[in-house]
Every structure is written in structure tokens, then in C-alpha cells.
Amino acid sequence: MSRQLSIAAFMMRHGHHVAAWRHPQTDLATNPFKVFRQQVRSAEAACLDAVFFADSLALTGNIPSLEPLTLLSALAASTEKIGLIGTATTTYNEPYTVARQFASLDQLSDGRAGWNLVTSDNAAEAANFGRDQHVGHAERYARAREFHQVVTGLWDSWQDGALVNDKAGGVLADPARIRKLDHRGAHFAVAGPLNVTRSPQGRPVVVQAGGSEAGRDLAAATAEVVFTAQPTLAGAQDFYRDIKRRVADKGRHPESLKIMPGLFAVVGASQAEADDKFGMLQCLIxxxxxxxxxxxxxxxxxxxxxxxxxxxxxxxxxxxxxxxxxxxxxxxxxxxxxxxxxxxxxxAGGRGHFTVIGTAQTVADQMQAWFEGGAADGFNFMAPALPDGLDDFLALVVPELQRRGLFRTAYTGTTLREHLGLQE
Amino acid sequence: MSRQLSIAAFMMRHGHHVAAWRHPQTDLATNPFKVFRQQVRSAEAACLDAVFFADSLALTGNIPSLEPLTLLSALAASTEKIGLIGTATTTYNEPYTVARQFASLDQLSDGRAGWNLVTSDNAAEAANFGRDQHVGHAERYARAREFHQVVTGLWDSWQDGALVNDKAGGVLADPARIRKLDHRGAHFAVAGPLNVTRSPQGRPVVVQAGGSEAGRDLAAATAEVVFTAQPTLAGAQDFYRDIKRRVADKGRHPESLKIMPGLFAVVGASQAEADDKFGMLQCLIxxxxxxxxxxxxxxxxxxxxxxxxxxxxxxxxxxxxxxxxxxxxxxxxxxxxxxxxxxxxxxAGGRGHFTVIGTAQTVADQMQAWFEGGAADGFNFMAPALPDGLDDFLALVVPELQRRGLFRTAYTGTTLREHLGLQE
Structure with missing residues (x-):
């Protein structure tokens, strides 16, 4: 099979356009979990690799949200195949807790969890965690790198086959296959082992989105998916080349890391219809x-x-x-x-991300050009308003990509790692 | 309607008996979430108030577990009515995170969340959070009290009706009804507001289990349910009197706090059958x-x-x-x-909890004696081994309690707070 696109749906409460909540079709009355559940099931029916939820540790623009780990766990129970990527910061969490919560999500979803590792850089978040000033850039990244080391170390503390389940012999787990971590670093001291067994997919998938020098370096060393905001093809190509080079420099396989720019697309049956859809949202700002x-x-x-x-x-x-x-x-x-x-x-729509407004043909052409032009391994799709924007993309663009042989028509694996086709 | 029992099911991976995992009926092969889902649905079919999950921040006895918040969120999506109580420690968490995760669980379950507030006192947990020594008793309780104050303050930061959802007027939320917290105390500085809207049940229900002087005092000031290990009726009566007196001393309504001792019960069709069931587990230790x-x-x-x-x-x-x-x-x-x-x-079975081994009649007699004798408002049922021990209790004891008019035959409310009948 030829190289395939990876597609995630970047979910936001009302959609990505700043006026999405005012769209006539946006459902403000129903329990937000049930709204998301419907949309994520649609994304799964279209065989998307994953859904993705960002996070904020402070109220922003008076828009309330659900917390990603709890929401994704509820969605895990409501779906069968689609990957579930959530954000957790390394700045205001403890690695043992983050390792546990993602390992647990991974268990209960049979291997579909992904952790979007971020650092937190805003003052409103700092003020909810006892800091008057947010943590400096270099310090945040040093902490993030050690945090990642501890989390993955904890994920590896149960070897394959450590759970023996031998009722007759009276042996539940083999202590020789459960490792302590005994990590002592500049930021953390964590003994381990984790109290959750090994992931069905080996480890949850690690996702990042850092664009700075320190962010790119951390991603090249540790990430398996990179989300990025790239408004132009040329810029995306530069970014892609740079990250893949850094990955090779670390001695990693180039296909061990997938680069997925954000894609804000407004899809219509005609160009005029797409323009009208976008224009209506713009008028609501x-x-x-x-x-x-x-x-x-x-x-x-x-x-x-x-x-x-x-x-x-x-x-x-x-x-x-x-x-x-x-x-x-x-x-x-x-x-x-x-x-x-x-x-x-x-x-107001794409927020600096790659933006396409047009027919399914136009959107698929652009995606293909980026995919085949060394700018992307896939995309993190940002619907303008929900549910319409996602439904349009799934109903119109995904079949067009499938016709072109660029996207799967059925899941071939069961884990997120398998969907993404990550190489060791 | 006469005063009704509250009944929760205290869920553990294999059951409460130390040899439960070796019981022939215990399912070690299936994904543990799916095993729990089946059991929790059974508990809901019997109209139990809630299921309850304890927590440990370290591996104990090489028995792996799922993390409570993620597990309960998945169970929320799998049930409709039953309350969902999970444990989160105040010793190694941040209040903004705990407030958010329980508020989010509460939203996605339409008002069924309960937070079991604990402090952490063991060295293995301390070693996973960078402490060589666990935190001292008095310090833990001072932190816990301030932690509770911050969490409930954050839960109250969205007033009723703060979410306006006025698309035409362009007003999503009314800033006048969203309060900052601006808490500054000895342990925490938290600005707020929370980024999750007000709970459908006002606030998630607060549960505690402290038995020490400091624990009882904290419970009387802040808890709405108290779980307790009481092996004897006389001891349970003393405890009940003491806690209710402390509650009154704080100016609270006595029915604003429910006292629910643990109940480890082995149920058989005859006394001999119950004894045999217990004996088999004892032989497996x-x-x-x-x-x-x-x-x-x-x-x-x-x-x-x-x-x-x-x-x-x-x-x-x-x-x-x-x-x-x-x-x-x-x-x-x-x-x-x-x-x-x-x-x-x-x-090995009840671990110091009230233990009854006998017929449904015997178990119900004991529960009724405690309930009517000033020793309990309800019970936290601890099944010896799962699923059998829970199935027996639900199939045999619950109907007996219903026949006696002591327990509901259908849910009359939708939230955990309503199930428990908590008074302000």
C-alpha cells in the first residue's frame, strides 16, 4: 500500500472559529460530553486516526470546557477504534500522576491513548498554581524533558508478561518483570514502579507542538507526532525538513515521527457555498x-x-x-x-494555521500537495464550527481522499500506534 | 416515606478478600474496565446509590489498578443513574486540578460525581512524589482543610445561570456571575475562576474516611458522606454519636452528613453455603x-x-x-x-470492617439493626470476590431490604446528591 495520510480531528467545544458558538447549528443546550460523543463517533465512522483535545489550566474568554483526561475516558467507553489524544502540561503536574492517568486511559481504551506533552507559558495558568510569574522558557523545557523521561520510564516499569495470573500457583504478577525506576534528577525523584500494567500498544503515543528551538529539539528527541501551525506550503516544507533532520540526528527512523500541521478548512459543494459559510462566521465576530x-x-x-x-x-x-x-x-x-x-x-478562523476555503476537490488537492510535497505526513483538522464543519469534512473531503488512495477506508489495526503506522 | 438506607458498592479489582483473585469465578483475562462496567451496571440495576473506588499512588502487593478519575469517567459514559465516587489525595495533588477533574466528571455524568478526600500517609507513595519522608499528620490535615476550601471555592466560581448562551446578543457567559477566587493561604495561592461550569448537583459530593481526631474534625466540618471501618455495633454507635455531635457543633444539619460503615458480607442460600463460600476463600490465602x-x-x-x-x-x-x-x-x-x-x-476478608457471613435474612437483619440502632445511615458494601460476591448481595440482600421498606426500588432523583438525600 502506498504511503497514507494520517488525519486527526482537533476538537473544540464549539469549533475553531472565534464566533463558532454563535453559528445557528452549534448545540449549546445539550450536555457537552454528549455533543462530543456524537462528533467523535462520526470521526470514527470515517476512520480518522484520532481525535485531539487541547487544554488550558485557566478560564479563557469565559468559554468553559471539560477536562481532557476525564472527557477522553468517557469517549473511550463510547467508541471502539479511534485514537484519543489529550493534552497534559509538564509545568504544573507530577509525572507519576500523568503517567498513571494516560496509562489508565490506554488500558480502558485497549491501546488508543496519546499524550500531547506541553509546557505552560501563560500568567493566568501560573496564578492557578501558586506562581506569581510563569516559569521561564529554558527551565520549562528542562523540566519537560525530565518529565518525559520519568513518564516513559514508569510506562516501561511493567515488562510484557509481568502479569502472570496463575491462580493455581498463587502468583498474580512476576516481581522479576516489574522494575523500580529510582529516578533522581534535577526536578523529580520518583521511585516507581507504576501501579498500572504495560500499555496494550507498548506505550501511549507521545505528541508535541513546540515551534521554538527548544521545542523542536525536544520533539525530535521524544515526540512521535508533531502538531504545528504552518500558514504556507514553503514554511511547512522548511519546518518538515528541519524536524526530520533533527530526528535523523538523534538516530531515530524518520517514520518514527509524524508531522501533522493544523488544517482549518471550510468545505462547500461549490466555491461560492464555501465562501458563504466562512462569510457567515466572519459576520458573527x-x-x-x-x-x-x-x-x-x-x-x-x-x-x-x-x-x-x-x-x-x-x-x-x-x-x-x-x-x-x-x-x-x-x-x-x-x-x-x-x-x-x-x-x-x-x-478568527485558522488562527495562523493552514487555511483552505473551497470544494472537497480543492481541499483534497491542497492536502495532497502538502503531503506529496514534503510538508506534512498528515493533518490535524480544525472544524470552523461544530457539528457542521466536521460533518462537511467527513462527508465530502475524506471520501475524495479515499478515492485518491491517500486515506484508509477501514481500520487495519486496533491501537493508535497502529493507525499512525509509527516505525520504531 | 420512612428513612431509607444508603448503599454504595466499594469496588476493588478482584474483590476485597486478599485471595479474591484466585477465586474460580474472578475474571483475570478481560480488560478490567469491561469487568467493572458489567458489575457497575448490575449495581445500577439494583438502584444502589453509588460505586466507590479507593486509590493508591504506589504499587501495593504487585496488584495493578486503573486510575479512579479515568475509570469513573469511562463508567459515567456506560451508566445513567448510579453515583460515581472516586478518591483523590490532597497530599500530592494541586487543588485546581482536582477541582477541574471532579467538576468535569460531574458534568459528563449529569451530576453523579463524588470526591473521596483523603490524605496520604505511606512511604511508598511519598517516594513517587519526590519526598523521602511522608508528610506529618498535622501538616497533612492542615493542607487537606485548605485544599477543600480551595476546591469548593472553585466549584462555586460559576454561579447558577452564568452560562447565558445568547447567540443573537453575542453573550456566551455573564462575567458578573463568574467569580475569581483569589485564594492566598498557607499552602496554596489560587486565582480562579474554574474553567468548568457549575455542577448539575450544585457541587460534587464530598466523602471522607478519617478516623483520627483530626480526621473526625475535618469530616464534621466538610464531609457529606463518611466511610468508616467499624467491626462492632457498639463501636459503630460510639463513632456515629461522636460524628453527629461534631456536625451539630459546626451548626450543620445532622442529615447533611451520612455515615456509612464498610460491610463485608458473604451471602449464601443457607448459613452452611455462606460458610463454605468464605471457607473456600480462606483456603486460598x-x-x-x-x-x-x-x-x-x-x-x-x-x-x-x-x-x-x-x-x-x-x-x-x-x-x-x-x-x-x-x-x-x-x-x-x-x-x-x-x-x-x-x-x-x-x-483477610473484611480487614477490620463489619463482617457478616450468612443468609440474606441474616445480613439484612444486621444491616437493619445498625441502621435503626444509631450506628449507620447506610453501608459501603465490600464484596468478598467479584463478580460473585456482588451478584449475591444484589440478588439476595437488596430485595430483602426492599421488602422491608428500607431501600428504594427505583431511583427517584438523577444526581448522587439526590440519591443520598443530603440536607443542606
């Missing part, structure tokens, strides 16, 4: 919500005092992990001479 | 497992060097939270002149 989104993305800068139709002011260079995003948006505003209103409208 | 269990319960003391048929040696007084249990077992051994082997056999 409240200036306050647009300003808040833009403010967050340029480094938590308060823009409310500036005229909407004036230019973006000079910004103090942000100290947190948003520096590359701040630069991207400043360049965009200056290069095209955009007002604040035009700039937030520009990011 | 491996001396090594019996010694390890006893060693843990007397304060993590290694008994492997002492003759099995000799007396319990003089023990150093334990510093951790097991002091009252150590005293109980030392008194029992001396009072009845038991050997080490006889002593571990005595605790």
Missing part, C-alpha cells in the same frame, strides 16, 4: 471577542484602548512562548497594512 | 500475601522473619495514619491469643 483573541495571540497584550480601524501598535516583545506567533502576526499586519479589525478577522 | 496484608495494616512492619504460628511480636508504634488500626489488631491478637497466621486469616 464580536469586536470584543476578536480583540481578545488577537491580544492573546500577540503575547497577552491588551488592545482594547486602540482604534479598531487603526494600525496594530508597537508591541513589547513577549517573554512567553508566543514569540514566534507575535512576529508572524506583526509581519502580516505590516506587510499588508491591515487594521486591527482586519487582522483579527484574518485569524 | 497464600502465607506471603497474608503476611504482607497484615504487615501493611499494622504500620508497614515486615513480619517475614517471624514464625507463622508464633505470636505477633512487640511493634514499634507507627507514626503514620494507621495508629488506630495497629492498636485494634494488637488488642485482637492479645485478647484472643492469636498466632500471626490466625491474625491474618481474621483480617
Amino acid at each position: 464580536e469586536p470584543k471577542a476578536g480583540l481578545a483573541l488577537l491580544g492573546r495571540m500577540i503575547g497577552n497584550f491588551d488592545l482594547s484602548g486602540y482604534p479598531l480601524d487603526g494600525p496594530l501598535p508597537e508591541l513589547p516583545q513577549t517573554e512567553d512562548g508566543q514569540r514566534s506567533r507575535q512576529q508572524l502576526l506583526t509581519n502580516l499586519a505590516q506587510g499588508e497594512n491591515l487594521s486591527i479589525r482586519q487582522l483579527y478577522a484574518r485569524i | 497464600e502465607p506471603k500475601a497474608g503476611l504482607a496484608l497484615l504487615g501493611r495494616m499494622i504500620g508497614n512492619f515486615d513480619l517475614s522473619g517471624y514464625p507463622l504460628d508464633g505470636p505477633l511480636p512487640e511493634l514499634p508504634q507507627t507514626e503514620d495514619g494507621q495508629r488506630s488500626r495497629q492498636q485494634l489488631l494488637t488488642n485482637l491478637a492479645q485478647g484472643e491469643n492469636l498466632s500471626i497466621r490466625q491474625l491474618y486469616a481474621r483480617i
